[in-house]
Amino acid sequence: MRSRRLTRWLFVAPALAYLLAFFGYPLVRNVVMSFQEFTPRTYFTGEAPFNGLDNWRRVFDNDLFGDALWQTILFTVGSLAGQFTLGLALAVFFSRRFRLSGFVRAILLLPWLVPMVVSAVVWRRIMDEDHGVLNSFLGTVGLSSDGVPWLSSPSVALLSAILVNIWIGIPFNMVILYGGLQEIPRELYEAAALDGASPWRTFRSVTLPLLRPVVTVVLVLGFMSTIKILDLILALTGGGPADSTQTLGTLTYQLSFLQLDFGQGAVVGNVLILISAVFAVLYLRVNRADLRAGK
Amino acid sequence: MSGTVTSGHRERGRERGRERGRARRAWNTAAALLILAVMLFPVYWMISTALQPHTSIASADLIPTSASFENFSHALDTQGGSLVTSLVVSLGAVAVCLALAAPAAYGLAHFGLRGGGAIVFSTLITQMVPGIVVANALYSAYAELGLVNSYLGLILADASLGLPFAIVLLRAFMVSIPTEVVEAAMVDGANRFTAFVRIVLPMSRNALITSGLFAFLFAWADFIFALTLNTTDDVRPVTLGIYQFIGAHVSDWGAVMATAVLSAIPAAILLVVAQKYIAAGIAGGSLK
Numbered sequence: 001m002r003s004r005r006l007t008r009w010l011f012v013a014p015a016l017a018y019l020l021a022f023f024g025y026p027l028v029r030n031v032v033m034s035f036q037e038f039t040p041r042t043y044f045t046g047e048a049p050f051n052g053l054d055n056w057r058r059v060f061d062n063d064l065f066g067d068a069l070w071q072t073i074l075f076t077v078g079s080l081a082g083q084f085t086l087g088l089a090l091a092v093f094f095s096r097r098f099r100l101s102g103f104v105r106a107i108l109l110l111p112w113l114v115p116m117v118v119s120a121v122v123w124r125r126i127m128d129e130d131h132g133v134l135n136s137f138l139g140t141v142g143l144s145s146d147g148v149p150w151l152s153s154p155s156v157a158l159l160s161a162i163l164v165n166i167w168i169g170i171p172f173n174m175v176i177l178y179g180g181l182q183e184i185p186r187e188l189y190e191a192a193a194l195d196g197a198s199p200w201r202t203f204r205s206v207t208l209p210l211l212r213p214v215v216t217v218v219l220v221l222g223f224m225s226t227i228k229i230l231d232l233i234l235a236l237t238g239g240g241p242a243d244s245t246q247t248l249g250t251l252t253y254q255l256s257f258l259q260l261d262f263g264q265g266a267v268v269g270n271v272l273i274l275i276s277a278v279f280a281v282l283y284l285r286v287n288r289a290d291l292r293a294g295k
Numbered sequence: 296m297s298g299t300v301t302s303g304h305r306e307r308g309r310e311r312g313r314e315r316g317r318a319r320r321a322w323n324t325a326a327a328l329l330i331l332a333v334m335l336f337p338v339y340w341m342i343s344t345a346l347q348p349h350t351s352i353a354s355a356d357l358i359p360t361s362a363s364f365e366n367f368s369h370a371l372d373t374q375g376g377s378l379v380t381s382l383v384v385s386l387g388a389v390a391v392c393l394a395l396a397a398p399a400a401y402g403l404a405h406f407g408l409r410g411g412g413a414i415v416f417s418t419l420i421t422q423m424v425p426g427i428v429v430a431n432a433l434y435s436a437y438a439e440l441g442l443v444n445s446y447l448g449l450i451l452a453d454a455s456l457g458l459p460f461a462i463v464l465l466r467a468f469m470v471s472i473p474t475e476v477v478e479a480a481m482v483d484g485a486n487r488f489t490a491f492v493r494i495v496l497p498m499s500r501n502a503l504i505t506s507g508l509f510a511f512l513f514a515w516a517d518f519i520f521a522l523t524l525n526t527t528d529d530v531r532p533v534t535l536g537i538y539q540f541i542g543a544h545v546s547d548w549g550a551v552m553a554t555a556v557l558s559a560i561p562a563a564i565l566l567v568v569a570q571k572y573i574a575a576g577i578a579g580g581s582l583k
Contacts, residue, residue: 007487011402015395015462016414022455023421026432033432043438090330098323104331106570110338113562113573115516117534118555121541122341125548133340133357170334175577221422228425231518235538252427257523262431269428276423284419 027273033266040260048263055263064243064251065268072247075162076226080219082166087173087218092203094174095181105178112171120235123164127151127236154244157237161245165232173218180214181207220283224276248272341559345370345552370553377536378557380446381515384532385561387450388514389507392457396506400465401495405474415466421459429455430523437524444529452520457510464509464576468502469495505572508565515561533558 037051059065094105111119126134127150135147150160184207192202208215230249233239239246239254246254248268256265345366346359371378403411433452434443442448472495480490496503521535531539537554565573 008402008406008408011398011406011491012408012411012414015399015458018395018454018458019418019421022429022433022452023417023424025436026429027424029432029436030428033435093323093330094327096320096323098320098327100324100327104327106566106574107331108334109573110335110559110563110566113512113566114338114559115518115534115562117516117518117538118558119337121537121551122337122555124541125344125552126337126340167334167337172577175574179577224423228427230425230427231534234518234522235541249425249427252425252431253523256431256434262435265431269425269431272425273423273428276425280420280423283423284416 030266030269030273033262034270036263038260038262042260042262051263055261055267059255059264059267064246067243068246068248068251068268069271071158071245072227072249074158075165075229075245075247076223078159078162079165079169079226080222082162083169083173083222084215084219086166087170088177090170090174091177091181092207094178105174108174109171111168116168116229116231117235119168120164120232123167124151124236127160127164151237152241154240154242157241157245161233161236164236165226165229168232169222169226173222176218177211177214180211183214184210217283220279223279224283227276227279228272248275338559341552341555344549345556347549366547366549366553367557369547369550370557373550374533374536374540374554374557377531377533380530381532381534381558384446384449384453384517384530385511385514387446388453388457389510391450391454392461392510393503393507395454396458396461396465397496397499397503398491400462401469401491403462404466404469404472405477415463418459418462421455426456426519427523430519433520434523442524444525444527446530448524449520449530449532452524453514453517454510456513456517457506460509460513460576461506464506465499465502468499472498501572501575504569505576508569508572509576512562512565515558 033048034055035050035052036048037054038048042048090108094101126132129135129147129149129152132150134150135144138144139147149156151157188206188210189202192206197205228249229247230253233245233247233250234253237245239250248271252265252268252272255268256262343357343359346362346364348361348363348365402408403415408414429452437443437448440448442451476498477490477494480494481487485493515532516534517532518534518538521530521532522538525531525535533554537551537558540551540554
């Protein structure tokens with residue numbers, strides 16, 4: 001009996017050990033590291049003495065932390081709002097029956113499947129102030145003759161990063177929301193049409209309420225993947241100009257891997273996790289509701 | 296007489312309606328193609344720039360008038376090794392991912408293990424852990440274990456990107472495999488493990504392909520682990536290669552774009568060849 005239970009656990013044990021090593025251990029280790037002093041010499045001497053709350057104090061005293069936190073919030077909220085609105089609009093549009101609908105929907109996934117660093121590099125060229133195709137297009141159309149400093153002005157760069165991230169996220173939002181739309185029974189639309197409801201009214205009173213569970217899932221998943229973004233910003237702006245696109249993710253990278261102060265990096269990482277944890281609770285609530293509904 | 300008139304009217308009306316519907320559908324198709332053109336313009340621009348030689352400083356032309364593969368041969372010279380590295384690392388990550396996820400998913404789906412629910416629950420939670428936080432702690436552990444700058448180290452780290460997804464997806468599928476099928480095999484003398492390999496794995500073929508595909512795409516797109524767990528160029532996947540390409544003073548955008556095109560090829564191939572698996576993965580997982 002005992003050996004049978006052991007055999008059964010052997011199926012699960014390797015994956016469990018892996019998850020503990022690659023998710024559990026880093027979580028715990030980061031908390032410990034945030035109370036240790038790391039210097040560039042640490043990796044030769046192996047010494048990282050405990051230094052109490054020094055790392056936390058230094059991070060919170062650093063103006064860059066506040067800026068990065070605020071920019072992370074702007075980046076996340078802006079990206080989600082854009083991705084979701086445009087993704088939903090496209091999902092509604094593609095729900096109409098017309099030729100090539102399925103084909104176009106499939107090809108639209110490409111931006112989401114290309115590695116994010118690669119997309120960011122391409123956009124970096126497109127948004128170049130002097131040689132980018134975006135500015136030459138705006139010049140030709142007559143919208144802007146001087147050229148917009150997309151990536152070179154501290155007041156525009158964050159907006160540019162948001163625009164690029166919206167572009168990356170639209171396909172994912174569209175596909176999930178499209179799937180949700182197909183689940184809504186057609187009879188409800190027919191009933192609404194018989195009642196003489198306008199398309200906008202139908203959208204508000206039939207589509208949106210029934211789509212709500214899918215909407216929540218999309219937004220929470222989007223939030224969790226957007227708040228930790230690093231690839232996009234490093235390849236697009238490198239956090240600049242003048243730190244105007246630094247986020248908590250890039251700040252963690254900069255502190256740990258460029259300044260080799262893993263203690264302070266761990267502090268920012270912990271803050272990032274704390275924010276995600278709040279939303280994970282929300283996500284799990286949604287998920288549990290879905291499970292109960294038999295999904 | 297009057298009857299034929301009305302029916303003629305109705306017919307004409309229906310025809311007009313059908314025509315209007317056809318026109319509207321044609322407009323929709325046109326709008327869809329316009330959306331596609333706008334959304335895929337960056338991809339077009341990437342390919343177009345890559346095909347134009349000597350675009351070092353000046354902007355590329357909208358349409359490549361004199362297309363050449365010069366940039367591609369330059370890209371292959373400098374980044375060819377990185378593409379091979381990416382391929383090796385991604386395939387390795389897929390192998391690790393499936394080897395761990397398949398038995399675990401089966402165990403979680405069928406054995407009614409105590410604490411099984413908690414394991415599924417924590418697998419879902421791992422999705423929220425930022426990669427940079429994992430890298431932060433992993434680096435010092437890797438330094439102690441001698442895994443920095445190694446293929447094994449990067450493969451193991453990249454497997455973490457696809458594993459939770461694979462476990463959840465495979466478990467959801469394996470729940471639907473009837474227990475009797477496996478039990479019948481075990482009556483015939485197979486032990487639990489051979490029954491798993493001979494019966495459960497072949498039955499889960501589609502779910503295995505889907506989770507393997509996503510594990511591949513996630514590992515191929517990985518940048519954070521490649522950036523942080525390597526201090527030399529010994530193990531340099533193409534995402535890191537292209538980043539270093541632009542990090543130095545960019546003098547050759549044509550070659551950068553050619554590298555970008557090459558690194559986007561797996562995604563493009565999979566989109567064409569494995570469309571149904573990708574759709575299934577997004578719908579079934581909804582995780583990333």
